[in-house]
Each structure stands twice: as C-alpha cells, then as structure tokens.
Amino acid sequence: MKKGKSLLRGTGIFGGITILAILILSLRVQGVQQVPDPHAEMRSDLVMIDTMKTFGKLERSPVVFLHGQHTEALAKQNQDCSACHLLDEKNRRSYKFKRIKDTDRQTVMDLYHAGCITCHTETKAAGLKGGPLTCGACHQDNPQVASDRRPMGMDKSLHYRHTKTLEDKCEKCHHVYNEQTKVLEYVKGQEATCRYCHGEVTVENRIDARQAFHQACVGCHQERLAKNQSAGPDMCVRCHDADEQNLIAVVEDIPRMKAGQPDVVFIKRSPDIEPQATPEATPASDEDLLTRVPFNHKAHEEFNDTCRVCHHTNLKACVSCHTLNGDEKGRHVQLEQSMHKRDASQSCVGCHGSQQVQPQCAGCHASINQKFGGDSNPAACQTCHIKSPAPSGDPLLEPDDRTRAALLHESRTRVSETYPADKIPEKVEINTLADQYQPAQMPHRKIVQSLERGIKNSKLAAVFHREAGTLCQACHHNSPVSQKPPKCNSCHGQPFDNRQPVRPGIMAAYHQQCIGCHTRMGLEKPAATDCTVCHAKKTAP
C-alpha cells in the first residue's frame, strides 16, 4: 500500500515534467512562422480579400482573388466593372464589392457568398469556365499564388504626360477640402501631392490613398476610354506589374512643374534669429549669424522624381514645421536636425550621404567615420553656409534676396579634378614590408585617374570635394590636404600599439585600404586572396 503510493507519486512527477517539456517544445513549434511557398505563382493582380477582419477575427483564411482573371472573364461575357462595383451617390465607382459601405458582418459576408457563388454557378451553367464553389477553394490555407504587386507612383515624367494630355487642367485631379462648405474644390496654387491628405488608412470621410488612386486614376481612364480618348491603363497589371511598368513611356526632357517654386533661394531660417528687415536697413547682414544657405531648388527638382522626397508632409518651407527648438508640429525634430540628420532621407546631409553608397563613391566614403558625417572640419560647414561678401552699403546697388542667393550659389568653387598628371607619382613602390613577397608596385597615378573618372560628372562631388587634394584624402587620411602627404609608415607601424589601439599596423593598413576599397567599389580583379598579383612571390636566394 505505501510502496504503491510513492511509485504513483514518482510517476506523477515524471509525467508532469514530460507534459511540461512537451508543452514547451510545442510552443516553440508554434512560434515558427509559415513561410510562403517558394514555388508559388507570382501575380501582380492578386487581391487577398480579408474585408471581414474589420468586423473581428477571421474565421477562415482570406480569399485568394485574382482580379485580372475576373476582369477578363467578365469582358468575355460582355460585362464591365459594374458587374461587381456599384456607383455611389456622386456617380463614383465604389472599389468595394457590390456595396458602397461596410455595413455589418453578416450582410457583407452574405454579399460575398451570394455574389461570388451565384456568378460562378451561372457561368458554369452557361457552359463557361466558372470559379470555385466549395469553401476551401476560395478560402485557401496554403495559397499557391503570391503577390509581386509593385506599388505605382506618379513620377515627374508621368505627371508631365498628364498635364500635357489634360492641357494643364490641374483641377481634373487636384483638390482641397473646404472645411466650411464641406466640399472638395480646386484652389489654384494649392496643388500638392495626394498623399499629404490621403494616408494609409481611411480617416472619417477622407479615403485612404489606395482607394483614392484607384478611384481617381482608373475612373478617369475608363471615362476617357469610353469616349475613345487616349487614356491610361485600367487593368491591374498595366500599373502594378514590374515588366509592364518598364513599358510606360518616359519623357526625357521634362519642363519644370508650374508651382511657383524658386530657382535659387536662401533656405529660410527661424524667424527667432532672422534679423528684422526694415525698409531703411540694408539687407540682413550674415556677419554675426550662421550664414544662410543658398539652395538650388531647380537643380534638386532635376535630381529627384517627386516633391515628396524633400517636402514630406507639405509644400511649405522646412522651418514652418521644424522650429528652432523643435516642437510637436515637426515631431520634435529641430530645424538644425531637419537639415543635418544623417539617417533621415529628407534631410540634406541624409540624402547626400545616401549618394555615397554608389560604387564610385563607396570606395573612399565607406572608410570615413559614418557617425559624425566624417567631416568635423569647420571649413566643411562653409561648403553650404557660404560666407557672403560684405554689402556695398548702397541699397540701390544691392540685388534682391533671390538674386543674392543665386550669385552666392554660383560663387561656390567646384572641383572635379585633382592635381595635374605630372604632379601625381606614376608608380609607388611599397617595400617597407617585403618579406615573403617582393615589394609591391602600386600604379598610383592610374588609381587616382580612375577615381577622378568615377566622379567626373557628379555635381555633388564637385562641390563637396573642396580642394584638388580632397580626393587624395581617402587614402592619405588624417593629415591636411597636401600635394606631398606623409607616407603611410609615418603613422602606421607595429600592430596592436596600446597607445593607438584604433590604428592598424602597417601591413594591415595597406591591406585594409587596398582590399577594402576594391571590395566596396565592386572591383572583381584582382581577387583579394590573389597575393602575387600585387606583390610577386619572393624566390629563395
């Protein structure tokens, strides 16, 4: 009797531990996410219908719906969008299935079930290939199709083609919401990017971007097609398929957008520090302030595809949201940060920095300290914050602000060449280390000229490489620009020097510099491990 009891107790504990172990293991198994089938068919017209999730948790898997397939099938039966999409009270096509609004769970569910199944049955009855009729065929747990839908956007070229076709009738697309009259109206001069208002999700009566684009774009295209006018696509793939996107004609020479934007302008400073311009005073002196930055708005329009790249929330000046000390309006990003934040694509420094990953730049720039922008030299600030000449004192002779900005901007030095070829050593023999290998013969001039060619057409590089010797500084770093910089072994000696823990030894300095640069520039040859290409093997004496 007693023995039996302790045996049972032992079994209980063992069982408990086993069950726990199983639970823990099964939890781990549950944590593994399902990966999409790599062999799945890629479709750009795939819509996963998960509308029901607005009413709570989904009971079944979302429905795999191929929109293009349905459009084609309906076209064969002489039916158009109206077969599924209704018109709302303003005669606009609703992009919901057979309804204008999501009412309640049961109604919407019944709408889908009745709508889909009835049509599928009728199509089959008519002797055509109808869609599935069983639950699992639509609500697929492991769909064999995956979406490769590419987002579509309106770039400069496409915008120009639209303005040309629509004969500059901006009101065809652009509108603003009038708070008083509660209607959408067109206001000349207030045209802006759709996304400023139409966000990711619908807010009250402001529809989300996806709906807005489909309503506006597809609606207009269909309207024009019906009138036999030239029009854009009304099929999913024409806009959202990668290959089809490449077929969209691109206009090379695009005139500037007509939004009253300046050519060259001083970047607005905070009104807190802006000197009060009085009629009798000479234009603001920059002497005791950080000098204003002349900004070539026109050139930046050319470099970027949309206004949104910089004007990420509205078309106003940066300072209108990013105040001197930062506040809620600018999400607490100060004015200074809005221009200099390295990890923000909208800031000057952030965007310029992102250009440095191109292979022709990365060789040098990747080895420059990323954290602080690499340039702590105060002279670097003056590349943008150009010192303006002292005013002449005669107000009549002083040009206006924009002209001043343009003049100042034009006065910047642009350097796209280094020293003349005969001043650049042709070959440099690296012999300080020759041990297992013979001295390396470095084709010094060839390397410099190759780097020069890489940046020849870059306006950005021309402005920021301030001196002829700037280009040399990627290798000849940490010493002032000079035509005769110190030799590598002036600084690099024995490895692992306690006093200079960050500084590599001479052997590593060479290898890191050469191999690192070659790798980052994507140079396949010579291979990093092909030692004898750079230095021949030493033969036994």
Add this chain to the structure above:
Amino acid sequence: MSISRRKFLGWLGTAGLSVTLGRSAHSATNKHFSGYPDSNGVLFDGTHCIGCRKCEASCNKVNELPAPDRPFDDLAVLEKNRRTHSGTFTVVNRYAVASAPGKPLYRKIQCNHCLEPACASACFVRAFVKTETGAVTYDESVCVGCRYCMIACPFEIPTYEYGEALTPRIRKCTLCHPRIEKGLLPGCVEACPTEALVYGKRDDLIRLARQRIFRFPDRYVDHIYGEHEMGGTSWLYLSGVPFRDLAMREDLGNLPAPSLTKGALSGVAIVAGMWPVLLTGVYAISKRKDKIAETEKSEAVAAAREHADAETKAAVEKALAQAKKEKAKEIELLVKKALEEAAAAQKEAAAKSETEEDA
C-alpha cells in the same frame, strides 16, 4: 490505494513549479567570475577577413602540426565547411549569406578560450586550466582520455588523436600560450594581413569593438559575440551579418557552462558523504526495529506463557479444591452413613437387648 484527481493535479503543479522555479545557477556560489583581469584575447573582425588562410598556415607552422593534404594556398578547400581536428587547430570557413549576395563571408574557427571553460569543468583530472594570460591550456600528462571535454564544449573544439594507438591526446588551439609567454603574438594573429585578428587585453578589445560599431553603425551588427556568450570567451567576434549566418550558435545563453552543472554537482559531495551515514542509519534503524520486535515477541510469549500457567494452576487448584470438597463431602457422607449405620446398629442392638431383657 487510490489517488484523488486533486492530489494528482497537486503533484503535477509541484513538478511544474520545481522545473520553472529552479534555483539560480549562482546559488551554489556567492561570486560570479568575469575573467582574469588583464587577460588577453583576440578580436576577429569578420568584415576584414578575406579568407586567405594565412592564419591556418601560420598555426600549422608554429604548432608544428602535420602538413595538410592540400596546401594552404589552395583556396578550393573553402568549397566545403570544415571543422578542427587533431592536426588542425584552426580553420577558416566560407559562408554564402542571403543578405549579402555575391559577397562571400568568412569565419575563423578555433578554441574560444572561455572565461569559465566547459572543458575544464567537465575534466575530473584538471587537465584543462584557464590561465591568467587568457589561454585555456591542456596538460596531457594527467589526461586519462575520457573525452568528456569534447562532449562538454559547446563550440565542438577539442579533438582527439584517434590515430595514436598508445599516447592519444586531446588537441586544440592553445592561444599560442608558449609564444605569448615569450612575448610573441599568436601565430594566426601575426600572419593575418588585414588585421582581421586583433590581439590585446580582452577589455581593450571590447572597447575597440564597441568603437568600431559606433563609428560604422552600417557596417556591423550591434553585438560582440563572445562578450557574454557562455559567460564570456577570450575570443571575440564582430560581424556585418547576423552571427547565425556564419553558423555561430546563438542559443548558448550567457551563463558559463560550469554554472549550469555546479548546482547539481555540488550535491555530489554531500550525497557521497552522506550516503554511508544514511545507509548505516537506515540499517541501524531497521536492525533496532527487528530487535525491539524480537524482544516484544519474547516478552509476549513469556507473558502468554505466564498467563497460561496461572490459568492452569487456578483450574487445577479449582479442580483440586473441588476434588477435596467432593472427597470431604464423600467422607462426610460416608461418616454420616457410617454414623447412621452405627446409630442404626446401636439402635438395633439396643432393641435386641431390650427384647432380650424383655425376653
């Protein structure tokens, strides 16, 4: 014998709690060892390694290891991932990483010289010693060849000379302990052309690694592998891709290997010491129980016997008394009879005489 559902669930709960609320690994000791001060280490920076195998060649040379089947400048060896064996203390492997397509990445594998080595904790003859210089050294003169170290090592580093019939040894990287004592650099570090291997004080290396991550946040994964893994190792790693992509274990946790077992193992001494006492005690108790039982039994028998004796005696006495009584009664009866007879006879005689007188 039956157990209620409530009782069974109670046991289950207790079992579960005892698993989840186990004692902390440190409970067996009151201090946490975080490495010898000023001990040395090596920092491997994966972003600088070019996979040239110079470290392998140098390691082979300075440790006087057997020549490999294929020369060290044959990089086709990298086609396959290798591991250390008794003739190779270090290998460099190449990894194709999905996040950096077309850019092969390399990792050097050798003993990580843990701050609290699993091999040393598993070795019962103390063949492994974590020295103050940082190296985990091996003393072949005491090794019995049990190979527990090979099983204990989470990095699968110690290897065995299976080919040696008479004096097989465990072989692994020594962090060039003999060279360090002579003031030289470890062979691999000295040979590395790109300083992908940095030798120095472990604390300095951690600072250096942090500085590299800070200065080039885009280049590195923000983690120093080996700073805390398995309680910390003397070899440290920096990488531009997640360490799992370089086939490095990320499941090891930050506890040193010995702390995982010392709680249980510290019980061994107690068990070993207590066992004889316990068993003797159990034996003595059971013996005493037997003895008491025996005594009780004999006492009971004696008592029973005594009781029986008394009963018999009483019965006999009773019987005797009865017999006596009966006898007395009989005698009395007989006496009475005799007296009556005598009286009758006397009466008869008297009557006779009376008659005779009368007569």
